[in-house]
Structures are given as structure tokens and as C-alpha cells.
Amino acid sequence: xxxxxxxxxxxxxxxxxxxxTGVLFYQNLNVLQTKExxxxxxxxxxxxxxxxxxxxxxAILQKLEELIPAAKLSLCExxxxxxxxxxxxxxxxxxxxxxxxxxxxxxxxxxxVIGNHKNLQDLVEKFNIPYxxxxxxxxxxxxxxxxxxxxxxxxAPDFVVLAKYMxxxxxxxxxxxxxxxxxxxxxxxxxxxxxxxxxxxHQRGVKIIGATAHxxxxxxxxxxxxxxxxxxxxxTMTWQDMMSLGRDVEKTVLSNALKxxxxxxxxxxxxxTVIL
Numbered sequence: 675x676x677x678x679x680x681x682x683x684x685x686x687x688x689x690x691x692x693x694x695t696g697v698l699f700y701q702n703l704n705v706l707q708t709k710e711x712x713x714x715x716x717x718x719x720x721x722x723x724x725x726x727x728x729x730x731x732x733a734i735l736q737k738l739e740e741l742i743p744a745a746k747l748s749l750c751e752x753x754x755x756x757x758x759x760x761x762x763x764x765x766x767x768x769x770x771x772x773x774x775x776x777x778x779x780x781x782x783x784x785x786x787v788i789g790n791h792k793n794l795q796d797l798v799e800k801f802n803i804p805y806x807x808x809x810x811x812x813x814x815x816x817x818x819x820x821x822x823x824x825x826x827x828x829x830a831p832d833f834v835v836l837a838k839y840m841x842x843x844x845x846x847x848x849x850x851x852x853x854x855x856x857x858x859x860x861x862x863x864x865x866x867x868x869x870x871x872x873x874x875x876h877q878r879g880v881k882i883i884g885a886t887a888h889x890x891x892x893x894x895x896x897x898x899x900x901x902x903x904x905x906x907x908x909x910t911m912t913w914q915d916m917m918s919l920g921r922d923v924e925k926t927v928l929s930n931a932l933k934x935x936x937x938x939x940x941x942x943x944x945x946x947t948v949i950l
Contacts, residue, residue, distance in 0.1 A: 677706070677752040678725040679938040682738070684745035686712050686719040693741045694721060701734055703727040709950040713943070720941050722950040724752070748938070755782045755832040755936045760822070760839040761789045767837035767858055768794060770925040771932075772801045781936040785829040788822055790841065810841070819847040833935065836890070837928070845892045853942050855890035856900065856935060858928040860920055876913035883907050883916050885924040887931030889942065898947045900940060901931035 682694060691710065698705055706724040713720070731749050738747055761768050768787065774780040786804040789795065798805040806825050810818040826834060836857040848855065861871035861884065875883055884904035891897040905923055907916055934940050934949055941948040 675726050676729065678727075678729050679748075679750055679752055680721075680723040680725060680734075681748040681938060681941060682719070682721045682723075682742070682745055683941050683943065684719050684742050686714075686717050690719055690742065691721070694723070694738065697734060697737045697741065698723065698725065701727075701730065703729065711948055711950060713948070716943070718943060720948050720950060722939065722941075750938060752938070754780075756785050756829065757782045757833045757835055758785055758826050758829050758831045759787045759835045759837050761787060761794050761837050762840040763791050763793045764838040764840075764921075765794060765797060766921045766925055767928055769797065770929060771835070771837055772798065772803070774929065775803075776801055781933065782833075785831055786825070788825055790818070790839075815841075815844060816846065819844060823847060835928075835932065838924075842894060843890060848890060848892060852891070853889050853898070856928075856931060857888055857890050857895075857897070858924050858931075859886045859888065859895050860917075860924055861886065861895075873913045875907075876911075876916055879909065881906060881908065883920050883923070885920060885927040887927050889947075891945075896945070898942050898945050900934060900947055900949075901927050903927050903930075 684690070695705065704726040706726055708721065708723045711720045712718070729749070735747055735749055738745065759768060759771065771780065775782065775784050784803050786806055787798045788806045788808055790808055790810045792807055795805045795807065808818065808821050808825065832854070834851060834855045836855065838858065861875070882904040884902055886899055887901045888899045889897040903923055903926060905919060907919065939949055941950065
């Protein structure tokens with residue numbers, strides 16, 4: 675029997691859980707799990723339900739819209755997401771994703787990998803996944819991005835994953851993909867944004883380094899944060915040592931973020947996320 679995820683984001687008020695579960699009861703659905711959170715600062719109510727049964731999406735959403743007119747609603751089948759991955763030269767993030775995909779641990783179908791260099795083509799093709807090389811040489815940023823968007827749009831993915839794609843995306847590229855592009859940043863944001871964060875961290879004498887997975891928006895490295903983690907460092911380490919250690923953190927952080935997103939557990943409100 676199919677399983678479904680229902681996500682509700684709305685202004686908080688009394689009786690919401692009663693209204694929502696009542697609709698599901700009269701639709702003869704089995705509620706496997708629910709999680710709720712109230713953001714008192716913004717007076718927002720969030721709820722995620724895992725459902726089982728023969729779902730009439732149109733009927734459920736129509737009834738919920740009648741009862742909770744201002745709610746943001748999402749009802750989708752729990753299944754593997756279709757994704758396209760973008761890369762440059764670094765192999766650790768894409769390598770980890772490819773291995774998880776190979777053994778069925780990713781909860782996603784990798785439709786293609788797009789790279790602006792050929793360095794990772796052999797690695798990707800070993801896993802029988804298409805590698806599309808889109809060179810940025812002798813092209814404007816806009817021309818290059820237009821070519822990439824054509825490729826992405828041809829696959830119609832649910833999400834685009836930047837697995838160490840080291841080029842800044844323009845607002846035109848991001849348009850239409852809001853909260854659909856997931857990036858791994860080699861720093862514990864909001865600290866040390868931009869290039870060479872490990873060198874920045876070393877120069878500052880930090881005692882921890884970390885990584886941040888976030889959705890991409892028009893502000894560099896300032897999109898809604900999905901997942902973060904840190905590891906301790908000390909004065910004996912060079913910035914190269916920190917970078918090597920940081921790569922392991924990046925892989926783990928990106929993997930955990932993708933798991934949350936692909937399982938429909940992430941709400942975005944303003945520039946923050948709620949994970950249920």
C-alpha cells in the first residue's frame with residue numbers, strides 16, 4: 675500500500691489538529707505518524723503526517739483548503755526523488771553520493787551529473803550514470819547557465835544538488851528552482867562565507883570547523899540552512915589539515931541534509947527551516 679506525506683504550514687489557531695485529522699479520518703486513511711511544531715515568535719503551526727491508504731489528493735487538499743484557507747499544503751507520495759547533480763572538480767561529495775545511490779541508500783534517482791570540467795566524468799560513468807560536460811570556457815556566465823538549465827529542464831528533476839559546484843549561480847538560473855537547489859558549503863555558516871574558508875578559519879585560530887547544507891537563494895551562502903555539523907581542531911593543524919578533515923564533515927552533512935529533504939521533512943519559512 676502506498677505511503678504519503680502531508681505537510682501543513684499555516685497560522686497557528688486552536689483546533690488545527692482536530693480539523694486535519696478529521697479530514698484524514700473521513701477519507702479512510704491510516705495515519706502512521708504525526709509531528710507538530712508551533713513557532714510562537716511568528717505564530718506559525720507546522721505539521722507533518724505520514725499516511726497510508728488510497729489517497730484522493732484533490733479531495734483531501736480541497737477539503738483542507740476549505741477548513742484552513744491560508745495554509746500552505748503539500749501532499750506527495752513517499753517515493754524516491756529524481757535529482758540532477760552539478761559538480762566541478764572535487765570528488766569527495768559526489769563520490770559519497772554515488773556510492774549511496776549504488777546501494778540504494780540515497781532515496782533518490784540520479785538522472786544525470788553535470789560538470790563544467792571533465793575531471794569527474796570517468797568516476798560518474800563507472801556507476802552507469804550520464805555525465806554531461808558543459809564547458810564554461812569562452813562563454814559568458816549567462817550563456818553557460820542557459821546551457822545547464824536546458825539540460826536540467828530536460829530531466830525535470832525534483833531537486834538539483836550542488837556537490838561542490840564551485841561557481842556562483844545567478845538569480846536568473848535560480849528562478850523557478852527556489853528551495854529546490856541544495857548546496858554543501860565548506861564552513862559552519864554564517865562564519866567564513868565565500869572562498870577559502872579553511873584558510874580563513876586557520877588565520878582566525880578557530881577551535882572547531884564545520885560544514886553547512888542549505889538551499890540556494892540569491893544571497894551568497896545565505897539560503898535556508900538544512901543541516902550543520904562541526905569537529906574540533908587545534909593550533910597544531912595547518913589549513914590543509916583542516917580542509918582534509920572538513921571534507922569528511924561535508925560528506926556527512928550533505929548526506930544527512932539530502933535524507934531530510936528527500937523524505938519530505940523540511941519546511942521553509944522566510945529564510946529558516948523547520949525539520950519534522
